[in-house]
Amino acid sequence: MVQVQLTSRIRSGDQSGVAAGFVVATDVTSSAGEVVLHRGAPVDATIRVANPRGFGRAGGIAVDVHAAQTREGSAVRLRGDTRVRGRRRTGVAVGLGFGLMPLLGPFAWFFFGKKGWNTAIEQGAIIPCVVY
Secondary structure, X not given: OEEEXXXXXXXXXXXXXXXXXXXXXXXXXXXXXXXXXXXOOEEEEEEEEEOOOOOOOOOEEEXXXXXXXXXXXXXXXXXXXXXXXXXXXHHHHHHHHHHOHHHHHHHHHHHHHXXXXXXXXXXXXXXXXXXX
C-alpha cells in the first residue's frame, strides 16, 4: 500500500486545484527490504473539477493517481482514486421555484438557477494507492 499526499488545497469553485501536486507520504519497501519509492517522490495524477451548476447540482472533485517517479527516473504504476461531492440543493431550488410561482409568476423561474455547494480536499489529505 502506497500513501499519496496532496501538497496543496483543491476547491471545486475555482480552477486553481488543477495545478495541485502530489507526493509519496512514506517510504515504500519491497519484500527484499530495499526502498522502492522514497518519501517525497513526485506522483502523476489527474484532477477533474466540476463546478456547481443550476437546479441545485453540487460541485465535485475526482482525483485519479497513475504513477510515481523513482530516483532513477523510472515510473512505478499506481492505482488509487478519491471522489468528493458537495451538498446538493435541488430541494431548495424546486421548493422556491414552485412555491413562489403563485406569488411572483414567471419571475419564480430564477430560483431554479440556485446552485449547489462547493467542496474541497484539504492540503495533506492522504489517498491510499496500490502498486500494480
